[in-house]
Amino acid sequence: MTTAVAAVLAVVFLWLGHVVAISFIEAPLRFRAPDVTVRIGIGIGRVVFRALNTVESVLALILVVIFVAGAAGTDAVIPIVIAVVVLAAQLVLVRPRLTRRTTRAMAGEQLPRSRAHLVYVLFEIVKAAALLTGGLLLISGA
Template sequence: MSGPVPTALAVAGAASWLWLGMVLAISFLEAPLKFRAPGVDLRTGLAIGRLVFRALNAAEVVPALVIALALVTAQPDGTSLAAGAVAIVLLALQLIAVRPLLSRRTAAVLAGEDGPRSKAHLWYVALELLKAIALLVLGIAALF
């Protein structure tokens, strides 16, 4: 794409940067650091994490919808469209497939149950990393 960036694509790009900032701040900064704070044990960390990630995931829906609407309106190049679609699909996978597994495990730990660690956390982190990459690609592609 050459020339000025269409307004709808600029909106998609701005939403991708906002969304990326949310993901980086919570998933890659707050989440690991809270377990290093003095006095924060696993149960406390999970209780905090459950609240924080519920809020993050709810907030993520807003830029996802903005991106979807902007990309439908903008008729962007393949890179922007693919990156936006990938980010939205990855969020949907997190919300529909992985979060319920994590919620069950968190509830069990908070209830005092002991058991094997869930592999769902690794899936969530992998999807989060891929989502961050997709948002970065969309943000860059929308600039040009």
């Protein structure tokens, strides 16, 4: 395994760990904590997901730089590119809608369930699966 491939492997699993920890563990549990109101939970979520998306963007940029430099040509590039594209879609297409919605909810407006939230969750599942697949391909040497 080359240094570049090892670096990609580390970044991929670091990114996957962040997504799993925040999106699939912290976020669902946040509203189950005692005395956490919807407003407080949303406020915490906005801060946490802004930080997560910043970290994800940096990790995605590192991966793009390594692949563009040609230092890690591998079959894992396809699922990793899928993860990067999904992140971009979340940031450009879904997050602005969720931000507008959470602003309204924090102002006290009662809102129905959000399709944008479900799309974001679906993208998180696709992104996690793509990162896992890319990481496993790197480990297998494909």
